Amino acid sequence: MLFSNNAFSYYSILQIKMTYDAMMDYISELDLVLQNIGKARGLPNANYITNEAYEEEKEALIFNKWAGLAVASEVPNRGDVVPVIFFELPLLLVHDKSGEIRVFLNACRHRGMILIDQPQNIKGAIRCPYHSWCYSTEGKLINTPHVGGPGHNTHEDMRKDKLGLREITSHVWRDVVWINVNGNQKNFRSTIASVVERWADFEKPLYHGGKDSRFDLLVNCNWKLAVENYCESYHLPWVHPGLNTYSRLQDHYNIEKSELFSGQGTSLYKQIRGKNDEKFPDFRGISKKWRDCAEYLAIYPNVLLGVHRDHAFSVILNPQGPEKTLEQVNLYYAQKKTNRKLRKKNLTQWKKVFSEDIFVVEGMQRGRHTRFFDGGKFSPIMDGPTHCFHLWVASNIMGNRERKNEN
Numbered sequence: 439m440l441f442s443n444n445a446f447s448y449y450s451i452l453q454i455k456m457t458y459d460a461m462m463d464y465i466s467e468l469d470l471v472l473q474n475i476g477k478a479r480g481l482p483n484a485n486y487i488t489n490e491a492y493e494e495e496k497e498a499l500i501f502n503k504w505a506g507l508a509v510a511s512e513v514p515n516r517g518d519v520v521p522v523i524f525f526e527l528p529l530l531l532v533h534d535k536s537g538e539i540r541v542f543l544n545a546c547r548h549r550g551m552i553l554i555d556q557p558q559n560i561k562g563a564i565r566c567p568y569h570s571w572c573y574s575t576e577g578k579l580i581n582t583p584h585v586g587g588p589g590h591n592t593h594e595d596m597r598k599d600k601l602g603l604r605e606i607t608s609h610v611w612r613d614v615v616w617i618n619v620n621g622n623q624k625n626f627r628s629t630i631a632s633v634v635e636r637w638a639d640f641e642k643p644l645y646h647g648g649k650d651s652r653f654d655l656l657v658n659c660n661w662k663l664a665v666e667n668y669c670e671s672y673h674l675p676w677v678h679p680g681l682n683t684y685s686r687l688q689d690h691y692n693i694e695k696s697e698l699f700s701g702q703g704t705s706l707y708k709q710i711r712g713k714n715d716e717k718f719p720d721f722r723g724i725s726k727k728w729r730d731c732a733e734y735l736a737i738y739p740n741v742l743l744g745v746h747r748d749h750a751f752s753v754i755l756n757p758q759g760p761e762k763t764l765e766q767v768n769l770y771y772a773q774k775k776t777n778r779k780l781r782k783k784n785l786t787q788w789k790k791v792f793s794e795d796i797f798v799v800e801g802m803q804r805g806r807h808t809r810f811f812d813g814g815k816f817s818p819i820m821d822g823p824t825h826c827f828h829l830w831v832a833s834n835i836m837g838n839r840e841r842k843n844e845n
């Protein structure tokens with residue numbers, strides 16, 4: 439009797455297990471992400487380590503969205519141009535002669551030669567080094583030497599007005615140059631409206647702190663892990679013990695806006711001070727709330743922003759493949775002229791904080807190579823902002839697949 443009972447239990451469990459496996463085949467791993475936080479799993483390993491997932495996300499989460507490319511401060515003067523590789527796409531950031539910031543494909547309309555390979559100031563025209571076709575900084579094709587034979591710079595089949603540089607839709611906000619590569623999004627201001635509303639007090643001129651207010655970090659992780667780590671405060675006590683001495687875990691709050699951003703705030707922001715107690719000036723006219731509060735938002739997909747009463751920063755994540763990400767950090771102030779030593783101290787402080795995060799994002803990346811890791815389990819209380827991002831990733835990938843299947 440005992441034996442047959444055990445046999446029955448074993449058989450039943452086996453059946454349940456087989457049903458479960460079949461069910462799991464049916465439900466994609468992304469479906470498991472799209473559950474409430476108490477039940478959801480994190481994104482599957484493949485989304486952090488495979489070329490296939492990286493390429494799929496490039497289309498669904500980057501080129502189909504407004505994403506951060508660079509900062510406008512990189513091209514401060516008219517005629518400045520900077521080549522940027524963005525998700526393997528060669529682009530050209532341009533401050534044109536009329537004062538506009540523009541983004542073009544960095545490829546000649548003739549034979550596709552890369553036009554610019556070093557940052558520089560263009561005095562005359564953007565000249566292709568191959569056969570010398572020339573473009574204005576506004577992207578117009580203006581000269582095609584010998585195109586109709588030696589000594590003939592025109593030809594009836596050459597419609598210059600149809601052969602300008604391919605322009606990428608762009609918009610500058612908070613010094614970040616945002617681009618929508620596929621040109622399929624509604625305009626930037628309406629897309630970003632809820633962030634602008636939240637941070638209305640900070641819609642003021644931002645002054646980049648100059649050469650001593652930017653730094654890059656190259657980290658061995660998928661770009662999404664940098665977003666996920668940035669938007670939660672759960673890790674602060676262990677990863678940033680210095681910050682935790684004055685802004686403890688319980689002084690932080692989660693911020694979640696599905697489809698656009700998530701992050702965290704502190705209600706105990708402490709201003710940086712110099713030897714003689716000097717401080718940075720505040721942004722003018724900000725409300726009392728910001729005397730003690732500071733907020734940190736990951737604007738999906740790849741821009742991390744922070745605001746404080748006296749300074750702000752942006753981090754643009756520029757992936758170099760599925761497992762490597764360049765983080766470009768820039769610091770801003772409320773006035774053009776600020777104390778140089780204090781700026782340096784602030785830069786050092788932020789460099790330390792962002793560097794402290796490297797071992798965790800790289801450690802999580804290595805963890806994604808463990809095939810038994812199942813995406814992970816969220817804390818229903820502490821991991822809301824990360825779960826919010828995972829929902830956005832999974833739902834946009836699935837939406838993109840559906841659109842492809844329809845076409």
Ligand code: FES
Nearest residue numbers: 546548549566569
């Ligand atoms: S490829 Fe640029 S002019 Fe020929």
Ligand SMILES: [Fe+2]
Nearest residue numbers: 667677678795
């Ligand atoms: Fe951190």
